[in-house]
Structures are given as structure tokens and as C-alpha cells.
Amino acid sequence: MANRYRGEIEAELGGHRRTLVLTLGALAELEAAFDADDLAALAERFGTGHMKARDLVHIIAAGLRGAGETVRDDEVAAMTAPGGVTTYVRIAADLIAATFDDGSGTA
Numbered sequence: 676m677a678n679r680y681r682g683e684i685e686a687e688l689g690g691h692r693r694t695l696v697l698t699l700g701a702l703a704e705l706e707a708a709f710d711a712d713d714l715a716a717l718a719e720r721f722g723t724g725h726m727k728a729r730d731l732v733h734i735i736a737a738g739l740r741g742a743g744e745t746v747r748d749d750e751v752a753a754m755t756a757p758g759g760v761t762t763y764v765r766i767a768a769d770l771i772a773a774t775f776d777d778g779s780g781t782a
Contacts, residue, residue, distance in 0.1 A: 682773045683742065686766045688735070689754035695738030695766070697774040704740070708733045721771045726764065734767040 677683035683696040697705070702714060709730075711717040736751040756762040 679773055682776075684738075684766070684769045684773050686735075686756070686762075686769075688739075688751075688756050688766070693739060693744065694742040695735065695770050696741045697734075697738055697770060698741035701737040701741035702774070704737050705733060708737075718775055721775075726767065728760075728763075731763045731767050734770060735763065738766075738770045 677685040677694050677696075681696065683694050685692060685694055687693070702717065705711070706713070706717055709717060709720055711720060732748050732752045736746060736748045739746050739751065756766070758765075
């Protein structure tokens with residue numbers, strides 16, 4: 676079961692209920708993928724609301740790896756989710772919110 680206080684979320688992907696979390700290593704991976712200079716730049720990029728499908732793959736894959744799954748980006752890209760693209764967007768948004776939430780209820 677996911678622990679929101681640790682930044683974890685749960686999502687159904689590829690027919691399985693999975694835990695995702697953006698650990699420090701996963702965040703470093705995303706900084707590199709998005710060519711962000713630091714966490715503030717990464718958070719700003721996520722805050723624009725403009726996401727490509729490739730961005731969703733990177734975020735979801737990093738979250739799965741952060742939770743201990745051994746999964747490649749291309750494997751994540753092939754995973755299905757109930758609700759399709761809307762679900763992928765929600766998963767990424769929930770994961771980002773859980774990661775950058777300061778405990779005050781606002782991200």
C-alpha cells in the first residue's frame with residue numbers, strides 16, 4: 676500500500692496495481708531527461724501543464740523505478756491503463772504532487 680507521506684502513489688498500469696515514488700535518484704534521472712539545472716527548474720517545467728507523451732513515459736517510468744521495479748521506458752510506453760491517456764496524465768500529476776507536497780496540502 677502506498678504511503679503518501681513518503682511521496683508514494685498507487686496506480687493501475689499494465690493490468691497490475693503498482694506503487695510509484697520519485698526518490699532522489701528518480702528525480703536526478705528526470706533532471707537529466709528534461710535537461711533541468713536543478714529541482715526548482717524541474718518543478719517549474721512540471722508546473723507549466725504542458726506535457727508530451729514522452730514526458731509522461733519518463734515520469735511514470737522514473738516513479739516505478741523509484742519504487743523498486745526494474746522497468747525500461749519502452750516497457751512503460753507499452754503499458755495500458757484504464758481510462759487511457761487521461762489516466763497517464765493523472766498518474767504523472769499525482770506523482771508530482773505527492774513528491775513536491777510540503778505537507779501543507781499544497782504542492
